[in-house]
Amino acid sequence: MCEANAYLRNGDKEELILEAVDKVRPFDDGLLLEDIYGRRKFIRAKIKELALVDHKIILERE
Amino acid sequence: MCEANAYLRNGDKEELILEAVDKVRPFDDGLLLEDIYGRRKFIRAKIKELALVDHKIILERE
Structure with a gap:
């Protein structure tokens, strides 16, 4: 499976937000993540x- | 390998832009795609x- 893990980068730290992400959809105010389940x-x-x-998948606050 | 193919969506058509994409970096004026090579x-x-x-990876014109 070719899913990825989504991390929120904050300075030099990366916080795991969601594992096994399949789909990502950007919206005006953020991102909708969907995992393989x-x-x-x-x-x-x-x-x-x-x-x-x-x-x-590396994310950052807007 | 878990690369993906990047397609530009235009209406109901999808044009293949780059195969075997590993890295994607958004910039203010577009996206930098890098393949596994x-x-x-x-x-x-x-x-x-x-x-x-x-x-x-589905892209669209801004």
């Missing part, structure tokens, strides 16, 4: 970087 | 949706 989480952040081979 | 492509678009299990 269909669980959803909305977070007021934007995408800072994707590193898919490392299975990482 | 280190090849880079800058495109004036934003992320519309990620569907990682389907290996898809």
Whole structure:
């Protein structure tokens, strides 16, 4: 499976927000994350970087 | 490998922009895509949706 884990970067720290993320949809006020089990989480952040081979989605507060 | 293919969505069509994308970095005026071979492509678009299990990164013009 090629899901990734979503982390919120804050300075030099990265907080794990959601594991096994399949879908990400940006909205005006944040991101809707959905994992491979269909669980959803909305977070007021934007995408800072994707590193898919490392299975990482890096987010940051807007 | 868990790279994805980047497609530009235009109406109901999807144009393949770059295969085997590893890294994506959003900038103010577009996205920098980098494939697993280190090849880079800058495109004036934003992320519309990620569907990682389907290996898809969907972009749209801003």
